[in-house]
Amino acid sequence: MRAPASPVSKPAVSRTAQQQNEARQRRWHRFCLLLALLLLAVTAGLLRFFVVSPAGTGWAINKFFKEEAEQPNSPPPAAPPAASAPLRGTIYDRNLEELAVSYRLYSLQAHPAELTDLQEAAARLASAAGADAEELFRRLSSREQMVELTVGLDAEQAKAVETLALPGVSCKPVEARYYPGHAAAGRLLGFVNEENGLSGTEALYDSLLQPGAFRPAEAQEIDFAGQTHLGPQAADLVLSLDLKLQKRLEEGLSDWRRQNGAAAGAALVLDVETGRLLAAVRQPGFDPNYFWQTGAQAVLPKEDGPFFSAEFFPELLRPLLAEAAAAGNAELGGDLLPAAVRIPSEFTQEDWDAIWQKFGFDQPVPELLPLDPKHPAAENGLLRNGRLSAADIAVGAAALLNGGKRLTPWFLEAVHDPDRRQFFSRQADASPAQRLVSPTAGVQLRRSLLHDSFWASSEGFLYTNSVAAAAEKNGLREQHLQAVLIAAAPQSKPNLLLVLAADYGALYPQPADFTLFHDPNKLAELGRNLLPVLAKFAGDSTATLKEPPTARNEANLRRFLLSRRLNRPAAEEKEYEQAPQVMPDVVGLSLRQALRRLNPHKLRVQIKGSGRVVAQKPAAKTSLTKIDTCELRLEPLFKEK
Known part of the structure; x- marks a missing residue:
């Protein structure tokens, strides 16, 4: 009899198949869930781009592709950024009148591809920005990805553009520098480009005027009271200049040059006790607001050397130095003689050399503004050819009238930290005077010049002279006509000295009749007109270091905005x-x-x-x-x- 076969375990097989089926179902459920999430994300993205966006489909698609391409020069449309970045520091005169100030403006930019109707956009932008619609349309028609439509929009105009909400249109903040005095002190102030000082005071103290930290060593003449840095805002500068006096002197020299045919001139007002400059003029000058449009004569300081170049003949001072030598004292080699018996015509070359060296005329006055060390004029005495600058004349004349002290002219009065709201003043010993003669001899000489000389008057000291002299240039001999005016007030003990010098230009091959070019009475008349002006500013010449204004001068701001609109x-x-x-x-x-x-x-x-x-x-x-x-x-x- 055959043994029965072993039975197969059906329940085991059924459980294995069931487990496999459940695993497949779970995988399918997960797949469906992921697919549903993906479809939901795509739907949300489409809703965001095509429904939620108020600017419309075209703007969303363009924005999507531009973000994917990550183009750095394509900023998204936005309202004008808040003007939170610090502006360049302000430069003030001694009365805290603005000499140089910065304003926040806006540059109007657009991406033409994002605008559907260029003609309509140009018309709406022209109305908001105060620009020409045809010109805006021409620029919008450019194939450039981004175009600058116009510059110089003020905050109100930028806000009006923002309100239009035009796709692809934005306002970029820019900084504009303004010089309210225009040509007044233009050469001394200098100018900026791309927010960097390139000339004059703007270049000399650029690190102070720029926003951010600075090193005190960059203004060694200022006492920073142990502070190693200022706040994040740019520092403000207070100069010793007086804007009203500066303008009056500019006008006086300009009128004189125009009426008498002088080609160039220089003038300055100096405190004879401290060396503080209250005015400094060199003409032809330029308006730093439009320095690139200046005529060919008004070359910039970095291009033609020193602020006060050595261009005046020493012979202009011969009568004055002869009088000083005749006044005499023990140190100058003679006894004081009565004015009636002095004979300046007997002034010998030996006398000239002695007093020339005694009062430091052989020592050039340090340059007000930095020279490139490679410039020939930076080397002591090079290219001077024995001539004097207006500063040389002023320092030497001051020594004759202040008791025999040689000064160093300066013009930086103080630095202001807007964050601390604190002034840092000039160190008392930053520019020490050098005594040239004994106090007794100095007082004796001053008294003689102010009370007994030919140029003494009740209103003050007034010296004028003119010369015609020859000079060599590029191997050629030229004849020059020059004039100088030296005034000091008040008469009892002058504390302000004015020097004005003019050059009538070269005449060759022979000089013309000198009287046709210069009438000494006219120059003396100019001096008599300027003496009361000088006396008005005499007295305390120090700066008024009160708290500077917290806001920009509104009148200057209005003039600036008007000039910007008129310049387009x-x-x-x-x-x-x-x-x-x-x-x-x-x-x-x-x-x-x-x-x-x-x-x-x-x-x-x-x-x-x-x-x-x-x-x-x-x-x-x-x-x-x-x-x-x-x-x-x-x-x-x-x-x-």
């Missing part, structure tokens, strides 16, 4: 349209000349170095159709020997 006329745009749209050749030019040549093309200029242009990018004759920025590399004109 149709005529200027016509000049731009008619100018050849190729990069001009500026290599070899000075910075001012290069900027003047580039101005019609409305390019944003980046400057590297100082001196003259040695390289430019783009190259000359390159098409500017798709270019809005150029780079200039400058190097000093004078190479180190």
Whole structure:
């Protein structure tokens, strides 16, 4: 009989199949869940782009692709950023009148591809920004990805543009520097470009005026009371200049030059006890608001050397020094003689050399503004050719009238920290005087000049003189006519000294009749008119270091905004349209000349170095159709020997 077969375990097989089936179902459920989540995310994204966006479908799609491409030069549409970044520091005169001040403006920019109707957009933007609609439409029609439509919008105009909510349109904050006095003290103040000081006081104290930390060593003449840094805002400067006196002196010298045909001139007002400068003029000058448009004569300080160049003949001072020598004292080699028996005509060369050296006329006055060390004029005595600057004349004349003390002129009075709301004043011993003669001899000489000399008067001291002399230039001999005026007030003990000197230019081959060019009575009349002005400012010449205004001067702000709007006329745009749209050749030019040549093309200029242009990018004759920025590399004109 056959044994029965072993039975198969059906329940075990059934359980295995069931487990596999449940696993497949779980995987399927997970897949469906993931698919549903993905569809939900896509739906939410589509709703965000096509429904939620108030700007519409076109803006959303363009924004999506631009964000994917991560283009750095394509900022998203936004309201004008808050003007929270600190502005460049303000420069004040001694009465805290603004000499240089910065304002926050806006540059109107657009991405034309994001606008559906360029004509309508141009019209709406023109109304909000106060610009020309046709010009805006022309710029919006550019194929550039981003275009700058206009610059110089104020906060109200930027807000009006923001209210339009036009896609692809934004306002970029920019800083604008304004000089309320225009040409007054223009050469001393200098100018800025791309928020960097490039000339004058703006360059000398650039690190103080720039926002951020600084080192006290950058203004060694100021007592910072042990502080090693100032606040994050830019520091303000207080100069010793008096804006009213500066303007009066500018006008006086300008009128004199125009009426008498003088080609150039210089003037300054000096405190004879401290060396403090209350006014400093050199003409021809320039308006730092439009320094690139200045005429060819008004070269910039970094281009033609010292602020007060040595261009005046020593012979201008011969009668004055002869009188000083005749006044005499033990140290100068003679006894004091009565005025009636002095004979300045017997002033010998030996006498001249003695008093010339005694009162330091052979020592050039340190330059007010920094010179490139490679500039020939930076070397002591080089290129002076025995001539004097207006500062040399002033310091020497001051020594004759202040009791025999040689001064060093200066003009930085104090630094203000806006964060601490604190002034840091000039150190008392920052510019010590050097005694040239004994106090007794100095007082005796001063009394003689102020009371017994030919130039003494009840209103003050007034000396004038003119000379015609020859000078060599480039191997040629030229005849020059020059005049000088020295005034001091008050008469009892002057504390302010005025020097005004003018050059009538070169005459060759022979000098003309000198009387046709200069009438000594006219120069004396100018001095008599200026003496009361000088007396008005005499007394306490120190700065008024009260708390500076917390807001910008409203009158200056209104004038600035008006000037910005007037400087965007149709005529200027016509000049731009008619100018050849190729990069001009500026290599070899000075910075001012290069900027003047580039101005019609409305390019944003980046400057590297100082001196003259040695390289430019783009190259000359390159098409500017798709270019809005150029780079200039400058190097000093004078190479180190």
